Amino acid sequence: MLTEELVDLSRLQFAVTAMYHFLFVPLTLGMAFILVIMESCYVLTGRQVYKDMTQFWGKLFGINFALGVTTGITMEFQFGTNWAYYSHYVGDIFGAPLAIEGLMAFFLESTFIGLFFFGWDRLSKQKHLLVTFLMAFGSNLSALWILIANGWMQDPVGSEFSYVTMRMELTDFWAVVFNPTAQAKFVHTVSAGYVTASVFVLAISSWYILKGRDLEFAKRSFRIAAAFGFASACSVIVLGDESGYTVTESQQTKLAAMEGMWETHAAPAPFTLFALPDDQNQKNRYAVEIPWAMGIIGTRSLDKEIPGIKEIEAENRERIASGAKAVLALETLRNRQAGAAAKEAALPVFEAHKADLGFGLLLKQYVDDLNQATPELIARAAADTIPKVAPMFWAFRLMVALGFAFFALFALALYYSLKDNFTEKTWLLRWAVWFIPMPWIACELGWFVAEYGRQPWTIYGVLPTHLSVSSLTPANIYGSLAGFVGFYTLLLGVEMYLMVKFARKGPSSLGTGRYGDVPFAAQAATVSPGTPAKNHPSDF
């Protein structure tokens, strides 16, 4: 019934729709606060240019936001449509943050975004700023609750399995909310959003400066992006490290996979800078290692060991064997035909092995009756608990490298902003322009590391992915997957077209008469000598 094809297709559809959604989310998260900063400048100084900045960047924000909403609706409903058993099994816990997200955050964000766009002439300056702030606050609060839900998938705290209701049930709500994994993910993810938006504003502003147009507008936007981006890039690195620390605590498999740590190394373990991980033979080739670094980053100590893949796999083999007993006892308890005596005998067995229930369920992929689970099958299921190392290893390293590249970009942008000669540094401006896709790549890589690294589980250690799917036929999913990909690609094309069109038009798209139609000579007066001034605004 639950064929491998069905499971793979369901996973593919979720990955595709989530990754599409995440093309729009980071920009929304960061841009909302950049708009708050710009509008605050307007309220404090009363200068029109800051209002124009808020409105122009707000227009691009809106184009992006529309697709964020579109692709977000899918995420809310896809658990039910494609992951029905997951929804039943963990809805008691997982549903709560999603519903609270709607009540507490999404209503706030969505109600105030309407006033952000349409309330300019109807609200006082201060009230409009409050509206913008509440919109930004709402969108970031949304991220908090979504990542609390996601954090619980990585590290299922505050909950317990009940055989009567055949599901996980919430026992400690605050443990779920203050789950260190969730909190670390939240701050790391929103910081990544801030970096994304900063690179976006920095790049487009740099492009205007390189073209020698709308300079007063572009320079102010550049400075704000540089300052906000620098702070965000610092926090994304520091909080990424925090994220890594919590991974060491609660998700040892993921850590071992992304670091390519096959063996348990005597503490403190080295950090592998470069290697070619070889999944077949469970070892790294051509490894370049930094002694002690991994132990210090991962455990913040010199004496704690970090378990390697082989050790984790051996441990999981035992947990699977124990879990198989829990599954068999549970099946007796759930069996409507089983007698009371059999159930009474099964209960203590179940309680004794309950902690490994999820591991026992891993065997269901290979054999329905766990009495038939051979040691070979158990070994096979244990091997499945380790995600493929090479993609994890490289995705993680590329993301970290990009993180440091953003830090360098913003450090330089801020330095030259403070020296007030960034318009002359054409190499820096060009770097910013060419770097515009990078934050999206980094964000998607980060998502990949977190979610692919969780496999073969939907809920780490609790519910295997292959049991989580809806009982649909693969044909259904081929159809819906094709629909999603086609629809999203079309919409993405439209979005990119509008985004590029309005970014090229620049602030003249506001129709205020203050930009674009300003005589070029009047602008050129403020251009530093080194700035190339070849294009006329009327070209656009």
Add this chain to the structure above:
Amino acid sequence: MIDYLTLKFIWWLLVGVLLVGFAIMDGHDMGVGTLLPFVGKTDAERRVAINTVGPHWDGNQVWFITGGGAIFAAWPLVYATAFSGFYWAMLAVLWALFFRPVGFDYRSKIANPTWRSTWDWGLFVGGFVPPLIFGVAFGNLLQGVPFHFDDTLRPYYTGSFWALLNPFALLCGVVSSAMITAHGGHYLMLRSEGEIFERTRLGALACGIVALVCFVGAGFWVQALPGHVITGGADAAALPNPLDKTVALVAGGWLHNFKNMPLLWSVPALGIAGLFMGGLMAWVRRPGLAFIASSLAMTGIIGTAGIAMFPFIMPSSSDPASGLTAWDAVSSHFTLGLMFGATVIFMPLIIFYTSWAYKVMAGKVTLDFIRANDKKAY
């Protein structure tokens, strides 16, 4: 903490409140979307219609999202079974909704007539299809849906998509679509003037009459449908397990709640009276009162369907004992209590700031406004 049985009942009411909230709030902008191509003859007229809901559609849509989230949190088995069972119907709703955010935001950013008219039809689809499908879904719930569970509570849906489009379900779809469109019409009248107002008035009247006739017709039809009744098994206050009950099919059974508590007849009566008053108020050009009347009508109509099935939420036609009820499809006591607390805190806040947003944007949207705000308005 409130006892489990009471909380289960409160959550049945709360999901009803969320559905009614969705119908009143998102319903009126969906109704405007449905009417859009017909009441706006020129681009400027269409922009008037779009801008009456422009600042609000996004907030309103959250009623839908939160409704989904609340069903996930409070009735996880319903969320799992209904959404995976009605797979293609759900996807049709989602894909229709895709047209709305982009339709609203992108439509007027480019002055090309083909571009704009394409998005107008997109907004029509986004406004017309979801209420239609929700109505069809309710029509199928009232007839029972073919699904069952295995011992591990994995749901299996055994029907086809096309079987959902049966005559009774389509009739319910028409009720839903017509009442939402009439309601949207009342809102559009409230915020517009001149020719758009007059065209909308006729559209809203027509939809109100259709909704009234079809709702009464469905009411008679429903007496012929077998209703599901719990005959034994687990106590309503027990830990939820939908396999632990026995269910019988009784002719005319969907009326037994009304027969046991005759006071409940006031709910369908509210639906009929609300639709009638909505039409009357639209006729005499009092859109504010018409809007209130259609809001009450939808409360009555959704309430009628809910009460008819109570305590069932999703009856099963192929294995009645698997049918999901407000007693056995629910979350744990703790989660229901927690979510109730969250709703009590945040719902008044939401209503407060939503009302404020409408107050800020109050007044008629005029053709002059569109001309003066060519670059800023939707």
